[in-house]
Amino acid sequence: MTHAQNPAHAVLSQDDLKTLVGQAALQYVVPGEIVGVGTGSTVNKFIDALASMKDQIKGAVSSSVASTERLQALGITVFDCNDVAELSVYIDGADEVDHQGYMIKGGGAALTREKIVAAQSRQFVCIADESKLVQTLGKYPLPVEVIPMAVKRITRQFEAMGANVVLRLAGGMPLLTDNGQYILDVTGLHITDPLGFESQVNQWPGVVTVGVFAFQKAQVCLLGTASGVKTLSF
Numbered sequence: 001m002t003h004a005q006n007p008a009h010a011v012l013s014q015d016d017l018k019t020l021v022g023q024a025a026l027q028y029v030v031p032g033e034i035v036g037v038g039t040g041s042t043v044n045k046f047i048d049a050l051a052s053m054k055d056q057i058k059g060a061v062s063s064s065v066a067s068t069e070r071l072q073a074l075g076i077t078v079f080d081c082n083d084v085a086e087l088s089v090y091i092d093g094a095d096e097v098d099h100q101g102y103m104i105k106g107g108g109a110a111l112t113r114e115k116i117v118a119a120q121s122r123q124f125v126c127i128a129d130e131s132k133l134v135q136t137l138g139k140y141p142l143p144v145e146v147i148p149m150a151v152k153r154i155t156r157q158f159e160a161m162g163a164n165v166v167l168r169l170a171g172g173m174p175l176l177t178d179n180g181q182y183i184l185d186v187t188g189l190h191i192t193d194p195l196g197f198e199s200q201v202n203q204w205p206g207v208v209t210v211g212v213f214a215f216q217k218a219q220v221c222l223l224g225t226a227s228g229v230k231t232l233s234f
C-alpha cells in the first residue's frame, strides 16, 4: 500500500476526497490511448481532471449517457464501445469495495454499461472515498438491472434468500436505465462469496446485470482518506 500524505492536515470533506482521487487517477491514463470512463459523482471529478489531458489522449469510452455528455462538454471525444478493441484502463467509482477488490456498483443505475466497459479493459482502477471500503459486501443496497416483466419473479427469488427488494423509482415511476430497463435495490444480503453470488444471480432469467463486480473486479483502488490518497492493489 502506498500513501500520499495530506501535508496541510486540512479537514477534508467527502467531496474533497472525491476530488483528490479523481485527480490521482490521471496517473493511470495512458497518453495516446482511449480511456474507459465510469459513472457517478467521483468519476465526475475524474472527468473534470481529465480535461487537463484532453490533448494527450485519443478520447474515451463511456459507461453512461451522463458521463458521455460531461466528457463531450469538456471537448473529449467519446468512442462507441464497438469501435474499440481493448482499453488499457477503466476508471470508475464504487458503492462498496472490499479488501480483494470486489465491488458493489450501480448506485447511479449504470451498472450494465459499466460492466461492459470494465470487461473490455485490462485494468480496473476504482476511485472511492474511504466510506466505501468494507469487510464484506452487502450493506449498501445491491442494484440489479432487470427486464420489467421479470420484476416479480426476481423479487421472490431474492426474498427466498431472506433479502428485501425495492423497485427503484424516479418521480413516482419506475426509474428507466440508459438501456430502458428497471433497477431493483436489494438489502439484507451478506455476500461472502462474490464470484459465486454473481454467477448464481446472473443465471436468473430476466436479470440483465447484477451489481456485484467480482469477475470484473478492481486491480487498484485509489482510496481518499483524511490523511491523503491510499493506493490499494489487489
Ligand code: 5RP
Residues within 6 Å of the ligand: 038, 039, 040, 041, 042, 043, 092, 093, 094, 095, 104, 105, 106, 107, 108, 109, 110, 111, 114
Ligand atoms: C454508478 C456507479 C457508481 O460508480 C457508484 O454508484 C458510486 O458513485 P459515487 O461516486 O457517486 O459515490 O456504480 O452506477
